[in-house]
Amino acid sequence: MASSSAYSNSPCAACKFLRRKCMPDCIFAPYFPPEEPQKFANVHKIFGASNVSKLLNEVQPHQREDAVNSLAYEAEARIKDPVYGCVGAISVLQRQVIRLQKELDATNADLIRYTTCTEIPNHDIAATRIGGEDGGGSSLGQSPPPAFYYPSPWNNNDPLGDGFHTGGGDNI
Known part of the structure; x- marks a missing residue:
C-alpha cells in the first residue's frame, strides 16, 4: 500500500x-x-x-x-465502553444469539406440535379426483392441504380464532 x-x-x-x-x-x-x-x-x-x-x-x-x-x-x-470494550460487545452478541437460538428451537417445536394436531374435517375433499367423476382423469393430483386446528388456551375449539366460529367447545 x-x-x-x-x-x-x-x-x-x-x-x-x-x-x-x-x-x-x-x-x-x-x-x-x-x-x-x-x-x-x-x-x-x-x-x-x-x-x-x-x-x-x-x-x-x-x-x-x-x-x-x-x-x-x-x-x-x-x-x-471503557470497562469491557470489545468483550462487552461480543458478550451482548453471544447472549443475543443464545436467546434467538432458544426462540428458534421453541418455534420449531411449536411447528412440529401444531402440524401433528387433530385436523378439521374437510367434507371428503381427498375423495375428489382430478378429471371429473367419470373416472377418465388422472388420479395423480393431490388434494389441497388440510386446515389445522391451532390449540390455544384462549380459543377453546375456535378453529378460526376469531371468537365467533366455535367447534362445539365452551368459549372463555
Missing part, C-alpha cells in the same frame, strides 16, 4: 495529530490517511503512538492493515 504522503503534501493523520513532519517512510501513513483523523486519535488515546509504532514494526507488512483495523476497532469499543 502506498503512503498517502507520496500522493500529496498533506501529512498522514498520525503525523498531523502528533504535529510532526510526515516522512516518506512513515510507518503510520499507509494506515492512517489524512481523511481519517479520528481513527488515529482513538488509537492514540487508548494505545499511544509509541506502542502502535512498535507493534507495526513487529508485525509482518502484509498483516499490518489487519492489525491497524483491529486496533482501531478495539480503541473505538474502549472509548464507547
Whole structure:
C-alpha cells in the first residue's frame, strides 16, 4: 500500500495529530490517511503512538492493515465502553444469539406440535379426483392441504380464532 504522503503534501493523520513532519517512510501513513483523523486519535488515546509504532514494526507488512483495523476497532469499543470494550460487545452478541437460538428451537417445536394436531374435517375433499367423476382423469393430483386446528388456551375449539366460529367447545 502506498503512503498517502507520496500522493500529496498533506501529512498522514498520525503525523498531523502528533504535529510532526510526515516522512516518506512513515510507518503510520499507509494506515492512517489524512481523511481519517479520528481513527488515529482513538488509537492514540487508548494505545499511544509509541506502542502502535512498535507493534507495526513487529508485525509482518502484509498483516499490518489487519492489525491497524483491529486496533482501531478495539480503541473505538474502549472509548464507547471503557470497562469491557470489545468483550462487552461480543458478550451482548453471544447472549443475543443464545436467546434467538432458544426462540428458534421453541418455534420449531411449536411447528412440529401444531402440524401433528387433530385436523378439521374437510367434507371428503381427498375423495375428489382430478378429471371429473367419470373416472377418465388422472388420479395423480393431490388434494389441497388440510386446515389445522391451532390449540390455544384462549380459543377453546375456535378453529378460526376469531371468537365467533366455535367447534362445539365452551368459549372463555
